[in-house]
Amino acid sequence: xSVARHGPLIxxxxxxxxxxxxxxxxxxxxxxLRAEIVLVSGAxxxxxxxxxxxxxxxxxxRAQGVLEEGLEAARAAGVxxxxxxxxxxxxxGLTELGERESAQMIVVGSHGERPLRGALLGSTPHRLLQQxxxxxxxxRA
Amino acid sequence: MATITPAAPDLxxxxxxxxxxxxxxxxxxxxxxxxxxGYSLAASLGFVVAVxxxxxxxxxxxxxxxxxxxxxxxSYYYMNRAxxxxxxxxxxxxxxxxxSAGWLGGWAIIxxxxxxxxxxxxxxxLYSFLLVGWQSAADSTVAVTAVxxxxxxxxxxxxxxxxxxSARMQMGLLAAEITTLSIFAVVAFVQVASGNAGPDAxxxxxxxxxxxxxxxxxxxxxxxxxxxxxxxxxxxxxxxxEESENSSEGPGKAALWATVALVLIYxxxxxxxxxxxxxxxxxxxxxxxxSVLGKDVFGSPLDKIxxxxxxxSAAASTQTTILPTARTSLSMARVGAAPxxxxxxxxxxxxxxxSTILMGVFSTLWxxxxxxxxxxxxxxxxxxxxxxxxxxxxxxxxxCVIYYRRQIFRNVKTLLLIGVGPxxxxxxxLGIFLKSCWDYADPANSESGDSWFGLGPPLVIGVGFLLxxxxxxxxxxxxxxxxxxxxxxxxxxxxxxxxxxxxxAPL
Numbered sequence: 001x002s003v004a005r006h007g008p009l010i011x012x013x014x015x016x017x018x019x020x021x022x023x024x025x026x027x028x029x030x031x032x033l034r035a036e037i038v039l040v041s042g043a044x045x046x047x048x049x050x051x052x053x054x055x056x057x058x059x060x061x062r063a064q065g066v067l068e069e070g071l072e073a074a075r076a077a078g079v080x081x082x083x084x085x086x087x088x089x090x091x092x093g094l095t096e097l098g099e100r101e102s103a104q105m106i107v108v109g110s111h112g113e114r115p116l117r118g119a120l121l122g123s124t125p126h127r128l129l130q131q132x133x134x135x136x137x138x139x140r141a
Numbered sequence: 142m143a144t145i146t147p148a149a150p151d152l153x154x155x156x157x158x159x160x161x162x163x164x165x166x167x168x169x170x171x172x173x174x175x176x177x178x179g180y181s182l183a184a185s186l187g188f189v190v191a192v193x194x195x196x197x198x199x200x201x202x203x204x205x206x207x208x209x210x211x212x213x214x215x216s217y218y219y220m221n222r223a224x225x226x227x228x229x230x231x232x233x234x235x236x237x238x239x240x241s242a243g244w245l246g247g248w249a250i251i252x253x254x255x256x257x258x259x260x261x262x263x264x265x266x267l268y269s270f271l272l273v274g275w276q277s278a279a280d281s282t283v284a285v286t287a288v289x290x291x292x293x294x295x296x297x298x299x300x301x302x303x304x305x306x307s308a309r310m311q312m313g314l315l316a317a318e319i320t321t322l323s324i325f326a327v328v329a330f331v332q333v334a335s336g337n338a339g340p341d342a343x344x345x346x347x348x349x350x351x352x353x354x355x356x357x358x359x360x361x362x363x364x365x366x367x368x369x370x371x372x373x374x375x376x377x378x379x380x381x382x383e384e385s386e387n388s389s390e391g392p393g394k395a396a397l398w399a400t401v402a403l404v405l406i407y408x409x410x411x412x413x414x415x416x417x418x419x420x421x422x423x424x425x426x427x428x429x430x431x432s433v434l435g436k437d438v439f440g441s442p443l444d445k446i447x448x449x450x451x452x453x454s455a456a457a458s459t460q461t462t463i464l465p466t467a468r469t470s471l472s473m474a475r476v477g478a479a480p481x482x483x484x485x486x487x488x489x490x491x492x493x494x495x496s497t498i499l500m501g502v503f504s505t506l507w508x509x510x511x512x513x514x515x516x517x518x519x520x521x522x523x524x525x526x527x528x529x530x531x532x533x534x535x536x537x538x539x540x541c542v543i544y545y546r547r548q549i550f551r552n553v554k555t556l557l558l559i560g561v562g563p564x565x566x567x568x569x570x571l572g573i574f575l576k577s578c579w580d581y582a583d584p585a586n587s588e589s590g591d592s593w594f595g596l597g598p599p600l601v602i603g604v605g606f607l608l609x610x611x612x613x614x615x616x617x618x619x620x621x622x623x624x625x626x627x628x629x630x631x632x633x634x635x636x637x638x639x640x641x642x643x644x645x646a647p648l
Binding site for chain 1: 468471472475484485486488489491493
């Protein structure tokens with residue numbers, strides 16, 4: 001497979017230290033790979049038990065805030081970057097986006113946004129490794 | 142250039158939710174699991190049988206209790222259609238009947254949740270010891286309370302970190318629960334028929350489902366007030382319609398089948414429980430009917446499966462109780478009807494952690510406090526819980542009629558489902574509320590038999606909380622008047638022209 005892919009680098013970003021490390025790595029890779037960065041935050045809302053709309057709005061605002069922080073950091077580093085919010089399970093959102101954008105790779109931190117949850121239900125990187133057709137880069141903080 | 146492209150919700154119809162995400166089976170499971178039949182029966186069957194004048198007619202009470210619930214569910218369905226997904230009593234009543242009424246509705250939900258958490262914890266603590274067969278610990282109030290508090294802490298924490306029981310897991314838990322309860326009923330019936338049941342066994346009689354065999358109307362009402370609680374949560378099915386497959390038809394059907402399943406479970410299990418060793422055993426063991434009967438009917442170690450059924454049922458219902466309540470307080474905070482901090486979500490877990498933790502703390506205080514004062518009062522609070530539920534369900538019924546008042550007379554269907562049904566449901570729940578206030582005014586009608594200010598504890602707890610709510614609201618209003626200036630709204634006639642998910646489905 002020597003055909004160069006010039007798709008973007010998809011970066012899962014939740015504002016945590018691991019996500020920051022992933023973004024830093026993506027920024028470092030963006031230039032040699034001649035890639036744009038698509039920064040992705042999750043706003044997945046648990047739907048059990050109704051009363052969802054206001055909760056979803058807060059979660060979305062929160063994701064937007066996190067995303068904006070990350071975008072600023074990336075722009076300060078001088079790379080091309082845009083943001084995306086996915087309203088589903090983050091791993092699923094990253095996988096789909098990876099395919100849709102024909103991304104070169106998906107970059108995530110080694111633990112997902114929720115350590116304990118990850119331990120119990122399987123973490124985002126773990127799921128990604130199993131389901132993503134796009135290459136996945138897992139960065140340790 | 143950086144662009145942010147969140148999927149902006151289109152408030153008009155499709156909100157970008159995954160269509161077909163919830164199939165018929167899942168809707169059905171959510172409806173039944175939210176109601177937690179195992180735990181509900183364990184916590185209330187004994188109390189219904191204990192109501193003077195009800196006794197063996199408990200199955201009739203379960204059937205009658207369902208009627209107001211069914212009527213109120215219709216208002217849930219139509220209010221959800223007007224304000225999809227947005228919430229329940231708090232936001233709907235605010236629109237239809239004004240901010241003060243809405244505020245009190247939200248308050249009643251929160252209080253009901255705090256009270257039910259204490260009851261849930263008590264059952265969970267007790268059944269944890271019964272599961273491992275540690276009888277002396279199960280008999281110790283201190284031990285049961287301690288484990289109950291640990292349960293509250295775990296359940297609150299689970300809701301904070303946002304672990305959701307997947308639909309598949311709920312399905313598994315529910316299947317286990319229903320199977321266990323059914324096996325229990327069948328085995329109990331066989332033993333009654335073959336004469337191997339308890340010493341006070343009674344032959345099941347068809348008259349047990351006849352509500353008119355209850356001599357005293359007041360007894361029926363008191364029974365219903367407790368039994369209303371066992372259907373609490375069933376309305377979840379109607380409110381998840383947006384994501385359901387075939388959204389104009391699917392959820393309705395799922396709700397219908399969930400109903401049939403619940404009524405069947407309750408009637409079957411209460412028949413079996415009563416027949417096996419007569420009503421007295423149930424009354425004597427009100428706090429844990431199923432574990433006591435399970436031991437006698439199944440023998441060791443098979444009786445453990447009934448205990449597991451109740452425990453898993455309690456765990457599953459936690460999610461469908463704490464989550465919406467934390468979201469109600471979040472909704473209230475968002476519009477300035479509650480302290481701002483309750484409207485925050487945790488930056489990592491993306492859950493309303495402040496609201497959730499506060500619920501857990503208040504439940505613990507309530508549970509431990511009441512256990513120290515008097516354990517009987519903890520059981521009286523189940524009756525008070527009925528008052529809360531009657532209050533906010535009734536309010537929702539009237540809200541539907543008022544909100545849709547200009548659309549009621551469009552045709553027979555709207556007349557029945559938007560007008561007459563919710564109105565009757567509201568009147569019934571108001572009637573139940575008033576009648577039981579009257580009855581609980583007499584201290585003799587409570588579990589503890591105590592007299593507070595010359596009144597029964599359930600009334601003082603129930604009405605006391607509502608009055609306290611009024612005081613809190615007035616206090617809040619002084620510092621935060623903006624929310625209370627909200628104007629009343631009326632239903633847009635176009636709501637009824639389209640289906641629940643925005644497709645054309647004329648009524």
